[in-house]
Amino acid sequence: MANSIGWIGLGRMGEAMVRHLTQAGHGVSVWNRTRSKAEPLEGSGATIAGSKQELAGCEIVFTMVSTTDDLKQVLFGEGGLVAGSRQPKVVVDSSSISQEGSAEIRRQLEAMGVGYLCAPVSGNAKVAKAGKLLIVASGPRMLYEKAEPYLQAMARKVMWVGEGELARVWKIAHNTMFGVVIQNLCEITVLAEKAGIPRHVFLESINDSVLGSMYTKYKTPTLTNLSFEQVTFTPKLLLKDMDLGLAAARAYGVAMPAAAATRESVARMVGHGHDDIDFAVLLLETAKDAGLELKSENVKMSDGLES
Ligand SMILES: NC(=O)c1ccc[n+]([C@@H]2O[C@H](COP(=O)([O-])OP(=O)(O)OC[C@H]3O[C@@H](n4cnc5c(N)ncnc54)[C@H](OP(=O)(O)O)[C@@H]3O)[C@@H](O)[C@H]2O)c1
Structure with a gap:
């Protein structure tokens, strides 16, 4: 070659x-x-x-x-x-x-x-x-x-x-957090919206708090405008990673209750037929469980990744 x-x-x-x-x-x-x-x-x-x-x-x-x-x-x-x-x-x-x-x-x-x-x-x-x-x-x-x-x-x-294989363990741990964070971000965003705080306002406040991260920032436009057709990572790939995380937890004898609950939530999303769509569609599922119908807020915002 x-x-x-x-x-x-x-x-x-x-x-x-x-x-x-x-x-x-x-x-x-x-x-x-x-x-x-x-x-x-x-x-x-x-x-x-x-x-x-x-x-x-x-x-x-x-x-x-x-x-x-x-x-x-x-x-x-x-x-x-x-x-x-x-x-x-x-x-x-x-x-x-x-x-x-x-x-x-x-x-x-x-x-x-x-x-x-x-x-x-x-x-x-x-x-x-x-x-x-x-x-x-x-x-x-x-x-x-x-x-x-x-x-x-x-x-x-x-x-x-x-x-x-230590980098595999690193990645598995990383992606377990990736799942748990989106799960919780969707839960608290639905909670805030149902109580009356507009989604983009709530997410902006989280991004500017000690809890904000590059991850919460780049998911914010998607969660605000419900633009799940711009796929970054699919529900199926996330399910694979949550399963890898829980398998590693079993192998090393570590209890991971937050990851276990998130795995089931992601499995339910996959079971509902969501694929070829961004995994942040979890927001819609979470809102449905709360009896809340979400609409795009059509707010132009940065995901912090522009070069
Ligand atoms: N997307 C993310 O945000 C992200 C972030 C970090 C890590 N990852 C990881 O990175 C890897 C790739 O993710 P991705 O998002 O790039 O996935 P993707 O867009 O679905 O691409 C998968 C690639 O693998 C090829 N492929 C899959 N099975 C194959 C097989 N049996 N034989 C030959 N080629 C095969 C596909 O070929 P075809 O084009 O022919 O289908 C495609 O090139 C995954 O392990 C994922 O978990 C993804």
């Missing part, structure tokens, strides 16, 4: 991340199951590979797919990245997957002589587009140092938390 960097998975996150690599001057060979999603990248420093195995000649291949099983499939399945006669030196995976699945993938890759770094991220596609992701990595320190310049090109901050 002409490019020493390969990329598999050009969904909402992957596409935005690759753009930063190419903008930083790195040539990247990309592959996506749905080829049409790769086409807009052509000409911006990316080359579309005809197959995953074409990327096996790259030194480092980054992956950003949905679940543990999807990652196993793109690596070891039919026509998989490492299933042919050549293998890349290193695989760096940024998908949100389980610790156990990641350890199994590590064992298989290392047995083939392929290095493996976990590099999950904090931030949605808009954050990724703005170059404001946090990337937290684990695996051999030497591999981290090798991948760090590329990770830096895609992020606001890059950290190494230790060996093995």
Whole structure:
């Protein structure tokens, strides 16, 4: 391959991340199951590979797919990245997957002589587009140092938390909070509105309190204007992450009552058929339970992510 960097998975996150690599001057060979999603990248420093195995000649291949099983499939399945006669030196995976699945993938890759770094991220596609992701990595320190310049090109901050699958544990803990915070934010927003405080006023006050965060700020326009069709993360992906959080809690013997209640609430939202929609649609479900019909407040506001 002409490019020493390969990329598999050009969904909402992957596409935005690759753009930063190419903008930083790195040539990247990309592959996506749905080829049409790769086409807009052509000409911006990316080359579309005809197959995953074409990327096996790259030194480092980054992956950003949905679940543990999807990652196993793109690596070891039919026509998989490492299933042919050549293998890349290193695989760096940024998908949100389980610790156990990641350890199994590590064992298989290392047995083939392929290095493996976990590099999950904090931030949605808009954050990724703005170059404001946090990337937290684990695996051999030497591999981290090798991948760090590329990770830096895609992020606001890059950290190494230790060996093995520790970054998976970090991500699972992070996303458990992600679910619990949106659950509570929806509950208190409905409470405030039912009592008479306009949503945008209430959310603005929370954002300006000690409890406000980058997360509550960027969800505020969506919650105010009910613009759930601009998908940052789907209910199904959130359910997957809450399940990962509770599985880790069981494995380590940690009680997580807030996460358990949130998991059930998210499962109910998924059961109601909400998909291909932003997970913040949880607000509508919460309002329905309170007998409150919400309307968009049509307020122009910043999500704090404009560059
Ligand atoms: N969105 C967020 O806010 C966010 C934030 C942090 C982390 N994450 C995590 O990042 C990962 C990607 O999320 P996303 O939002 O980018 O998801 P997405 O938009 O649904 O994209 C998923 C990507 O994975 C590919 N894929 C899935 N299964 C595959 C398979 N079996 N074989 C080949 N390719 C497969 C898809 O290919 P096709 O295009 O062909 O479907 C697509 O490129 C997930 O693990 C998610 O939990 C997401």
